[in-house]
Amino acid sequence: MKSISRTFLSGLGATIPIVITVYILYWLASSAEAVLGGMIRVILPSGVYRPGMGVAVGLLLIFLVGLFLQAWIFRRVFSWGEALLERVPLVKTLYGSVRDLMNFFSGSSAGRFNQVVSVAIPNSELRLMGLVTRDQVADVDPGLAPENAVAVYFPMSYQIGGYTVFVPRSALTPVNLSINAAMRFAVTAGMSAATDGHTAENGGSGPRGGIR
Numbered sequence: 001m002k003s004i005s006r007t008f009l010s011g012l013g014a015t016i017p018i019v020i021t022v023y024i025l026y027w028l029a030s031s032a033e034a035v036l037g038g039m040i041r042v043i044l045p046s047g048v049y050r051p052g053m054g055v056a057v058g059l060l061l062i063f064l065v066g067l068f069l070q071a072w073i074f075r076r077v078f079s080w081g082e083a084l085l086e087r088v089p090l091v092k093t094l095y096g097s098v099r100d101l102m103n104f105f106s107g108s109s110a111g112r113f114n115q116v117v118s119v120a121i122p123n124s125e126l127r128l129m130g131l132v133t134r135d136q137v138a139d140v141d142p143g144l145a146p147e148n149a150v151a152v153y154f155p156m157s158y159q160i161g162g163y164t165v166f167v168p169r170s171a172l173t174p175v176n177l178s179i180n181a182a183m184r185f186a187v188t189a190g191m192s193a194a195t196d197g198h199t200a201e202n203g204g205s206g207p208r209g210g211i212r
Helices: 002-043 053-068 072-085 089-106 108-112 179-187
Strands: 115-120 127-134 149-155 162-168 172-174
Touching: 002 053, 072 089, 115 149, 127 162, 127 179, 149 179
Parallel strands: none
Antiparallel strands: 115 127, 115 172, 127 149, 149 162
16 A cells, blocks of 8 residues: 555656646746737737737747847846836835746846855854855945855745845855755755756856855
8 A cells, every 4th residue: 555655646746747837838828828819819900810829929029028138228228117116115025026036946046146155053063055145245234244254145945035144254165066956955955966066057156265
């Protein structure tokens, strides 16, 4: 009976991620088809519209936005629009959370981190894995960031969250692990084996001497 249960749970663990991924993609495609497809039907002559045009237009719009953001003037306009949204109390919280969530999953947030480090807990053999976000804090209020400190982000397992702590440089030990591998390792509570950490092409970097 235990063997049957293990086999079932193994199959369930392999199936659920696939089903959820397919469902999310289907939901996104259906939403794009419903919204953009309706707009296309209004613009195009009767009988010209074909199923799937809404999805195609959605993908094209996303590509064009990414293309336009490569130009300086469009980045300035986009930043100006973000600044306006961040002035609205409720909207700024919702927009900021969604933006950070998308940046996290897309990997673009990895560019904010400089180095994976191990932080020693005083009077203990325990170690915390963190990501250096700022190795220079001269412009931060001394009451928040002591001299010769480094801003370290400690991600939390199985959720998008964590703590930013100003840690003395002497308490840091560089870890030969990429940013993406460290994030995956931390978010999965260590169940994801960090075997590709030393390769810089994975979006991270190896140890840097600047911390010490």
